[in-house]
Amino acid sequence: MPGILRRILLVEDSSADAELTHEALLEYAVANGVDWVKDGAEALDFLFCRGAFEGRIFEPPAVILLDLKLPKIDGLEVLRTIRTTPHLRAIPVVVLTSSQEEKDLIHGYSHGANAYVVKPVDGAEFIKAVGSLGVFWAMVNAPPPALSPEAT
Amino acid sequence: MTNLRPLHAVTRAWRNRQGLLRADLEGQVEARTLQLREANRELQEFAYTVSHDLRAPLRHLEGFAELLSRNLEGKPGALDDKGRHYLNRITGASRAMGSLIDDLLTFSRLANQEMHATTVDLDRMFNSLREQLPPEFSLEIGALGKVKGDPSQLRQAFLELLTNAQKFSAPKPAPQGWVHQVGRRQERTIFEVGDNGVGFDPAFADKIFGVFQRLHPREDFEGTGIGLAIVARVIQHHGGDVWAESQPGEGARIFFTLESVEEA
Numbered sequence: 303m304p305g306i307l308r309r310i311l312l313v314e315d316s317s318a319d320a321e322l323t324h325e326a327l328l329e330y331a332v333a334n335g336v337d338w339v340k341d342g343a344e345a346l347d348f349l350f351c352r353g354a355f356e357g358r359i360f361e362p363p364a365v366i367l368l369d370l371k372l373p374k375i376d377g378l379e380v381l382r383t384i385r386t387t388p389h390l391r392a393i394p395v396v397v398l399t400s401s402q403e404e405k406d407l408i409h410g411y412s413h414g415a416n417a418y419v420v421k422p423v424d425g426a427e428f429i430k431a432v433g434s435l436g437v438f439w440a441m442v443n444a445p446p447p448a449l450s451p452e453a454t
Numbered sequence: 455m456t457n458l459r460p461l462h463a464v465t466r467a468w469r470n471r472q473g474l475l476r477a478d479l480e481g482q483v484e485a486r487t488l489q490l491r492e493a494n495r496e497l498q499e500f501a502y503t504v505s506h507d508l509r510a511p512l513r514h515l516e517g518f519a520e521l522l523s524r525n526l527e528g529k530p531g532a533l534d535d536k537g538r539h540y541l542n543r544i545t546g547a548s549r550a551m552g553s554l555i556d557d558l559l560t561f562s563r564l565a566n567q568e569m570h571a572t573t574v575d576l577d578r579m580f581n582s583l584r585e586q587l588p589p590e591f592s593l594e595i596g597a598l599g600k601v602k603g604d605p606s607q608l609r610q611a612f613l614e615l616l617t618n619a620q621k622f623s624a625p626k627p628a629p630q631g632w633v634h635q636v637g638r639r640q641e642r643t644i645f646e647v648g649d650n651g652v653g654f655d656p657a658f659a660d661k662i663f664g665v666f667q668r669l670h671p672r673e674d675f676e677g678t679g680i681g682l683a684i685v686a687r688v689i690q691h692h693g694g695d696v697w698a699e700s701q702p703g704e705g706a707r708i709f710f711t712l713e714s715v716e717e718a
Contacts, residue, residue, distance in 0.1 A: 329524075371506060423516060424549070425513075425517045
């Protein structure tokens with residue numbers, strides 16, 4: 303879909319983090335547009351166009367920014383489901399989390415994360431980290447060809 | 455004397471009793487070990503929660519303070535010197551809180567860490583740590599030999615010691631530090647890490663190994679005051695002792711004991 307910017311899916315339970323992420327992407331002129339869901343269950347409903355998102359026409363996001371510690375279904379479980387679903391499998395997923403724990407890093411990568419970013423506490427650093435990863439994944443990176451939900 | 459039992463029966467009864475006692479003791483040890491393991495696991499979970507959940511509000515504080523300052527920058531006159539000063543105070547405070555959390559986490563991880571003891575070449579370790587210090591700090595490293603210990607824990611402790619030596623001698627015209635073997639105590643070797651820095655009042659010599667204990671204002675010397683607590687914890691893990699000597703203005707000397715490994 304050349305010329306059409308794919309949207310970014312942000313899976314983040316904290317409204318403060320969501321707003322900061324949004325602002326950071328704006329600072330870096332990432333114009334893709336952001337869909338924001340607040341927990342793992344909502345993320346999967348969004349991706350599978352079901353529940354509250356029934357009837358949504360599926361479009362693969364340019365990138366999924368995924369927090370790990372989420373209500374209902376946690377981030378790793380969401381990641382596992384994405385990686386085992388044929389039409390979602392190739393979508394880039396960037397884990398965006400507070401956790402620097404080694405076990406989370408290992409799990410993140412072994413479940414198929416394309417990148418793992420620890421949210422910097424410093425405000426300016428946060429804007430830089432999130433803004434530049436948005437530029438890379440949403441604008442520089444060539445996304446995988448879109449597959450329809452019927453693909454196997 | 456009429457109740458006298460044959461000797462072999464007495465011995466058998468005694469043996470049985472010993473056996474039961476031992477089994478009982480082993481059972482108790484096992485139960486305690488289980489309890490300890492459980493407590494450790496809970497502590498680790500707690501540390502994880504602390505690192506994840508306490509960091510988030512700090513990030514929000516700093517993030518929105520940053521956005522506020524960017525937002526006001528484009529509007530001439532909106533933020534005067536005083537306003538900028540308040541904003542700096544906010545970010546400074548949340549940054550300080552962030553370092554406290556990080557350091558507390560490092561410290562609690564250390565408490566739970568298993569020891570992986572091997573032979574550690576102290577000469578090599580101190581020489582490589584020297585690279586992490588600014589070149590204007592002159593560090594003299596004596597012949598230190600090898601000790602038994604966990605390399606990653608010792609490395610962390612020594613880095614804290616050297617960083618302290620460098621930090622507290624930095625105000626001097628010729629900042630100097632040294633590491634030497636200074637004697638033996640029982641089976642252990644005594645080492646000294648010293649500096650020619652600002653020193654401290656010997657009345658506080660024990661206090662400096664406490665968590666978040668500082669003897670100087672944060673404005674004068676950066677840091678949360680966890681460094682020497684880490685050092686003490688690591689050395690104690692290794693079964694050693696640690697103590698300090700100093701006079702104000704005359705530098706500080708930190709001593710610790712470790713088990714030397716004689717060259718084959």
